[in-house]
Amino acid sequence: RLRRWQSRLRVSDAAERNLAFALSELDRITAQLKLPKHVEEEAARLYREAVRRGLIRGRSIESVIAACVYAACRLLKVPRTLDEISDISRVDKKEIGRSYRFIARNLNLTPKKLFVKPTDYVNKFADELGLSEKVRRKAVEILEEAYRKGLTSGKSPAGLVAAALYIASLLEGEKRTQREVAEVARVTEVTVRNRYKELVEKLGIKVPIA
Amino acid sequence: MVDTSKVKLRIENIVASVDLFAQLDLEKVIEICPNSKYNPEEFPGIICRFDDPKVALLIFSSGKLVVTGAKSVEDIERAVGKLVQMLKGIGVSFKRAPLIDIQNMVFSGDIGREFNLDTVALSLPNCEYEPEQFPGVIYRVKEPRAVILLFSSGKIVCSGAKSEHDAWEAVRKLLRELEKYGLLDEEEEEL
DNA sequence: GCTTTAAAAAGTAACGT
DNA sequence: ACGTTACTTTTTAAAGC
Numbered sequence: 165r166l167r168r169w170q171s172r173l174r175v176s177d178a179a180e181r182n183l184a185f186a187l188s189e190l191d192r193i194t195a196q197l198k199l200p201k202h203v204e205e206e207a208a209r210l211y212r213e214a215v216r217r218g219l220i221r222g223r224s225i226e227s228v229i230a231a232c233v234y235a236a237c238r239l240l241k242v243p244r245t246l247d248e249i250s251d252i253s254r255v256d257k258k259e260i261g262r263s264y265r266f267i268a269r270n271l272n273l274t275p276k277k278l279f280v281k282p283t284d285y286v287n288k289f290a291d292e293l294g295l296s297e298k299v300r301r302k303a304v305e306i307l308e309e310a311y312r313k314g315l316t317s318g319k320s321p322a323g324l325v326a327a328a329l330y331i332a333s334l335l336e337g338e339k340r341t342q343r344e345v346a347e348v349a350r351v352t353e354v355t356v357r358n359r360y361k362e363l364v365e366k367l368g369i370k371v372p373i374a
Numbered sequence: 375m376v377d378t379s380k381v382k383l384r385i386e387n388i389v390a391s392v393d394l395f396a397q398l399d400l401e402k403v404i405e406i407c408p409n410s411k412y413n414p415e416e417f418p419g420i421i422c423r424f425d426d427p428k429v430a431l432l433i434f435s436s437g438k439l440v441v442t443g444a445k446s447v448e449d450i451e452r453a454v455g456k457l458v459q460m461l462k463g464i465g466v467s468f469k470r471a472p473l474i475d476i477q478n479m480v481f482s483g484d485i486g487r488e489f490n491l492d493t494v495a496l497s498l499p500n501c502e503y504e505p506e507q508f509p510g511v512i513y514r515v516k517e518p519r520a521v522i523l524l525f526s527s528g529k530i531v532c533s534g535a536k537s538e539h540d541a542w543e544a545v546r547k548l549l550r551e552l553e554k555y556g557l558l559d560e561e562e563e564e565l
Numbered sequence: 566g567c568t569t570t571a572a573a574a575a576g577t578a579a580c581g582t
Numbered sequence: 583a584c585g586t587t588a589c590t591t592t593t594t595a596a597a598g599c
Contacts, residue, residue, distance in 0.1 A: 258590080354583090
């Protein structure tokens with residue numbers, strides 16, 4: 165009947181409006197974070213799949229879009245912290261984190277697929293700090309040794325990378341302050357200091373008395 | 375059989391729902407509860423704390439309760455008995471004996487060895503591990519329904535179980551999975 | 566979905582000094 | 583750079599918004 169036809173039109177209208185809103189929000193985020201096109205496409209793909217599986221129920225479109233952006237970054241190994249995304253999103257970090265974990269569970273995004281090597285974060289943070297290739301290599305060396313010695317489980321990858329870069333910058337004579345590395349890694353100076361202390365102590369690193 | 379001889383579990387909290395089978399006038403009840411709080415605008419129940427069985431009670435006008443913070447089922451029974459006596463003192467009558475339902479038990483424990491959580495998360499199916507957000511691996515057991523948080527120290531938290539037996543069963547299932555995927559083989563790892 | 570309550574694990578954060 | 587307090591995660595019921 166005509167009413168059924170109309171309601172179907174209305175439903176598809178609402179779905180289309182929601183999708184248009186979601187994609188414009190996605191555009192805004194990827195543009196502001198200067199994310200590559202393939203990340204935006206992957207996030208859009210994840211979002212459509214989430215909608216298809218009805219995973220949006222009870223969640224805001226914005227939190228799910230932000231979660232999809234974060235998931236796409238992790239899947240494609242484009243290092244980005246959840247903080248950077250929540251900074252430009254209207255929804256808080258906690259809510260984005262929840263949506264992220266929810267879609268990860270339901271779209272079978274395993275920890276393996278989502279794993280981003282600390283090395284990738286080293287390059288991102290080092291770029292922002294203007295650190296040389298020599299410092300980056302040293303930081304990676306420190307992180308690999310820390311991993312071998314079991315010092316990384318359960319710790320914030322961003323905090324570990326920040327501390328490794330801080331130590332490497334001291335060792336290679338390109339010093340950055342704890343405050344500077346903490347800022348690019350989006351962790352507090354206290355976290356950098358705690359990781360720094362443990363790494364220096366347990367890896368037996370002799371830092372210059374700068 | 376999985377070796378659980380070195381595994382320890384310790385009860386940390388028990389949550390129970392209780393039906394007293396009586397209607398309560400919370401404005402009168404609050405007068406006889408020393409350490410209590412009642413703001414119907416923010417929460418519909420009275421929040422009351424006992425020192426003897428150290429528990430917290432949420433008291434509702436329907437005569438239903440939620441008792442939390444207990445370390446044993448006996449603590450809950452004693453707390454309910456204590457509240458019933460207090461209510462009898464202000465003339466409340468009960469249609470029958472209180473019905474206590476254990477809803478949730480939380481245990482802390484230790485598996486007795488350390489873990490590389492990256493390795494665990496890579497091979498253990500259906501687990502979550504987001505060290506940027508929480509330091510432990512989250513593992514959900516279907517039957518009995520429970521959730522186990524596993525930390526790199528080997529310490530665990532098991533919540534959602536309705537009995538100590540169920541908690542042990544859930545931990546056994548986690549250990550079987552860890553063993554199945556070679557995660558209990560003497561201290562190895564790589565990436 | 567939210568509100569309130571308890572509790573542990575280990576990490577990070579935000580105060581004050 | 584300390585210390586303290588507080589927040590993250592998980593679970594669970596209650597009555598009402």
